[in-house]
Amino acid sequence: MVKKINSILISNRGEIALRVIRACKEIGIKSIAVYSDEDVRSIHVKKADEAYHIGPAAASESYLAMDKIIDTANRVGAEAIHPGYGFLSENESFAEACEKKGIIFIGPNSEALEITGDKMKCKAVMKKAKVPSVPGSDGIIDDVEEAADVAHTIGYPVLLKSAFGGGGRGIRLANNEKELRKEFEMVSTESKAAFGKSALFIEKYLDRIRHIEMSPSPVVDQKTRNNVGEIAKRAADAVEYLNAGTAEFLRDHEGNFYFIEINSRLQVEHPVTELVTGVDLVKMQIAIAQDEEIPFKQDELKMHGCAIECRINAEDPFYEFSPSVGAVPDCSIPYGPGIRVDTYLYPGCTVSGYYDSLVAKLIAWGSDFEEARKRTRNGLYEFTIEGINTTIPLYKTIVDEENFIKGELSTDYIDRFNLMDKMHELTKKQASMKSSAAIAAILLQLEFAKTGGPSFQFHKAKPYSNWKRSQVNR
Secondary structure, three states: OOOOOOEEEEOOOHHHHHHHHHHHHHHOOEEEEEEEHHHOOOHHHHHOOEEEEEEOOOHHHOOOOHHHHHHHHHHHOOOEEEOOOOOOOOOHHHHHHHHHOOOEEOOOOHHHHHHHOOHHHHHHHHHHOOOOEOOEOOOOEOOHHHHHHHHHHHOOOEEEEEOOOOOOOOEEEEOOHHHHHHHHHHHHHHHHHHHOOOOEEEEEOOOOOEEEEOOOOOOOOHHHHHHHHHHHHHHHHHOOOOOOOEEEEEEOOOOOEEEEEEEOOOOOOHHHHHHHHOOOHHHHHHHHHOOOOOOOOHHHOOOOOEEEEEEEEOEEHHHOOEEOOEEEOOEEOOOOOOEEEEEOOOOOEEEOOOOOOEEEEEEEEEOOHHHHHHHHHHHHHHOEEOOOOOOHHHHHHHHOOHHHHHOOOOOOHHHHOOHHHHHHHHHHHHHHHHHHHHHHHHHHHHHHHHHOOOOOOOOOOOOHHHHHHHHHHO
């Protein structure tokens, strides 16, 4: 029986809140925003049908405050909550609290979230389901001696990881036993500081790997995609996963695939999938939450063309990606054939230092990689954001870099091909060209002043009101 959702509270902010609001408007569902003190003037507050204040700027007292969000949903009569990504989107306790209050959580259920959120438990489930994983420890490593034994078995180099880490946090590389003993203490301390507890495991370090999420890739042909897709389906079945999610894999230089985790939420890069498949994933999420059947079969889902996404962060790539926050006096958002921009920016807005640094996503579609690349390039050069520094200069360097064009990509791509040095060189070259153009313009103005300049004739334009009337009366 279909569970009709009439209103959705969006427990998030920024561009993803706007993305969900737009989907709600398309299907006639009331969108309800929440906001902190810091986001009073944010655009998602203005665009939603209703908006409610939930607390101070700190995320712990607003967007991570489960009780406040659920109480607000109950108070305003929201049948469902969409968590977006980040914040509470993968929190099993939040999903369980929603379930107990009779609120539909638009995402997987709390049991699936509990498994996928525990890296070691998830790895054990995947091993039982015969999903290939990176060689490493079968469970948590209790002490450094056990770590040394495992590393000796799988061979160096190895990665020490916190079971509670993510996004690169709580990870250390060890090339030998001496480094292992040193890094074990370091990552243990980091884990306690960042997550309140230490639980470490070991994985084999794979060199020059590609990070493959189940979406298009230059090295994934249709046969490989079918094979990896079957593995992803086994992974989803193993945890009884329902709703949107992303199976993530590592691919080594020999073409072997290893499962690493499931992102149990809408992916930040979901626009790439939407542009090449034509499927609106947010509307599909809502449909599944209402117990509607997926309106197509797997073999009916076809990919067309290529899409590239650039995550524009408020960070300064020239100074080790240090945060850059503050007012944005003006901005110019690119548009045109195949261009999509998901952003919360508008002239006069403010980029806050309290939350994630992502301010925009530039996504370009093309009939093939080269068309998508050129559209990405054009979009980057049209994208201007005043008042803050962003990662746009790095992307400008990447889209024209020969190894990127050849598809020579890996997780060490930036270091291997000295992209940071190339970014500095490109920026200096562009600055020099701008200076030359400015000097030429000044000299031209001086010449005009000396000679009286060229002769121009101006004609008074017909008033708009008269033009409009004349067009209508024709």
